[in-house]
Amino acid sequence: MVEFVYSNVEKEMAAYGYDAVTHSHCRMCHGGCGVLVYTRNGKVEKIAGDPESPIGHGTLCSKGLASAQLAYHPDRLQYPVKRVGPKGSGQWQRISWDEALDTIAEKMLGYKERFGAESVVLGYGTGRENEAAIYRFANLFGTPNVLTAGHLCYGPRISTGIITCGSNPIVDYENKPRCVMAWGNNLVIANSDEYKGEDLSVCLDSGSKLIVVDPRLTRLAARADIWLQLRPGTDAALALGMLNTIIGEELYDKDFVENYVHGWEPFVARVREYPVDRVAAITWIPAAKIRAAARLFATTKPAGIQWGVAIEQQINCADNNRLLLALMGITGNIDRQGGQVLFKTPKINNVGKFGAHDKLPPEQVVKRLGGDRFRLAGHFAIVNPKCVWDAVVTGEPYPVKMMFFISSNPVMTRANANAVYEALEKVEFMAVADFFITPTAELADIVLPAATWLEMDYIGDFWKRHGYILPRRKVVQIGECRSDHEMLNDLAHRVGQGEHWWDDFEQGLDYILEPMGIKWQEFKKMKYARGEVSYEKHKTRGFSTPTRKFELYSTLLEQWGYDPLPTYREPVESPISTPERYAEYPYILVTGARSPGYFHTENRQLPNLRELQPDPFLEIHPDTARKHGIGNGDWVLIESPRGRVRQRAKLFGGIDPRVVGAQHAWWYPDKNVKGQGWNESNINVLTEDSYESCDPAMGANSVRTLLCRISRDSDQRGKGRGDAA
């Protein structure tokens, strides 16, 4: 009898006649999972997991397994194009890379001369490992305006982590926390940043306790010891209630609080403003459950909070994060083995250094759009999107003339999509680098063909906080596609910053690795590198904050004119803050729950992923659906004061009857249809982007908590799937 072993590379090669296998790591999301890429005749034939990978241990998600369908998609852009008809006309002409980059360079330099470097905005979407190169380019060019998702995704974790304890603490899954509290995060199917679902799953399989905070019954919530089904947007109140129990019952780590915390007394006074009964009324969670969760979390050691983006897309963005940091801190789990660790990256020229933030002249720093309004964001080089749209449309505080989006589809992903569309239609010159002509790229003047992860050499995960860096190895070249790094390296030479870049981007990789004393060609042969792992570093060095303490009371926020203590604000739109509006729009709408296969706006073109879920769905409690005559699978109109879109009803008993849950980033890729259905199901048509609706420090939009009304659409055709008749 043959012996079967996992991932048998030799037998795999022999059975299918592959010529080669490349060890690399995926980036269909933020990346991280080790993969084996099998090729034959220079073509990718199979993607499999690499069991030796420290991230995910060879398990993959649906997206990773469909990577070849992205790389070889027939609609993929394989050469640069320039638009020859009006914006959105879909009339493109093939041009050379030289012509494309020369045109972009000429425009950039022209605007810089006439309107200042700040009139050129660079943008990227979610973390795709190009961010350091984009910042480097922008800073050297002299523009303080890089428009990212950082105001409402990961940026808040980084910035609040840094001001509180010097870095972003990561759950130490390798040492199996005995209790995990998953807070607004569905790691097992989400597009997580550091560790992946497997690391959590294995931890739970070893018997760790699980607390889940989520308005929806996810499978994680179903498996939890305690599921806290909160009213959307009340996370800060819930955290304050739990802190209240932990402090009131003296379940906190006294040594940590006594020796390593700044601002304990005022913090306790603030927490006491939120007795559990008050919190129960705010959050819809019974007081006993809040107390039970607080006790379980505080008394099971070590413990970690698996936090994610959901708490960041609210008006309480920064304070939600700070309160979760407080929970990690006062329970003694910060930097504790098996708790929540401040990992160190290997000695490299890190994202900050590579990003050349010190090269942006001070007189340009102060011009950062929205920097005086959203001052926490501003200090971390993060810009609120509306500031950019306003500058395009009104010319205030100064005109923005050019935008260059690199792996970003703001028409789909930014709040108040109609305003975004208007700004992109208006901006004088726009370039985009992407895989496809997306709804955003349709409005561009030039579109550049971006490489997928299969087509690049790179040092992956070097921006993350688990301390690993992993070599991503180029497997194939497809058309004229280029990685964002190579493209920017080339463009940099054309705008006169060549001395800070390299003849070939491989030398840029060498530069990153320089402090380690190795070059890319050597790193390429390694499986990975990890920074030295050590725990409880504060005991010898304190924390990297102004007070060297864990700042429950933030001296920096105080200095920037904010409340130094975290607090709870009602969501911008809610039954309580806007009762009149609630009468007209009687459901709380949560958005952005993840589903397998998709990464924000991506992958709707890939057959193996689209068939997993062909249409967007709106989760509705069966009782609510019945009231509106809505059946499972019906197309439903969802309306907010900003607009109206349609998604299909998914009757789901795991959501509160007062809440409905929509999906985000849905468009219907079809290069022959103008707009490609960008506003048919795009939930951001409904979201608000006014400055008042944003977190005052971070500028995060309240895209996950708004009010809506629903009705069965009289038109039941699935337009986006082409059966519109």
Next chain:
Amino acid sequence: MKRLAVIVDHEACWGCLACEVACKQENNADVGIKFIDVLEEPVRERNGKPHFSFNVNLCRHAECDGAPCVAVCPTDAIELREDGIVVMNIDDCVGCDLCIPECPFAAIVFNHQRSVTQKCNLCSHRVDRGLIPACADNICLAHCIYFGDPEEIRPRIEAMRRVRDRM
């Protein structure tokens, strides 16, 4: 002789659908044709708490008692191998569709594009070359897709369940 099947520990499944895509990548089934199907069960009460789980459905092979689909096929397109793998050869399938109601697990699907029935063949083309079926080859983040002899797998699933349920 060792008997073979792929067995999923449903209680451990997270519903990530990676197994479906791994099967697609391997077997290139037409759009809409799934040999392995992750089904979301409706929400119900369990131990006084709302609960739901996933059910991952595929042909049971060695675990299917008597493999009733085999006998009903008029063209002998379905073969029960000695090792318990039940292979459907679509070249011999005439699309009569008689096997579909015979299967107690709804593991056979009708492919309208080709007018044949199809099901999971336990990646017999891989197994015969000493390779683990694509869905079971370490892609599952829950490590809950087992390949091998059901008699050896069942106790392992039971042991995992005891730890997971903290018993």
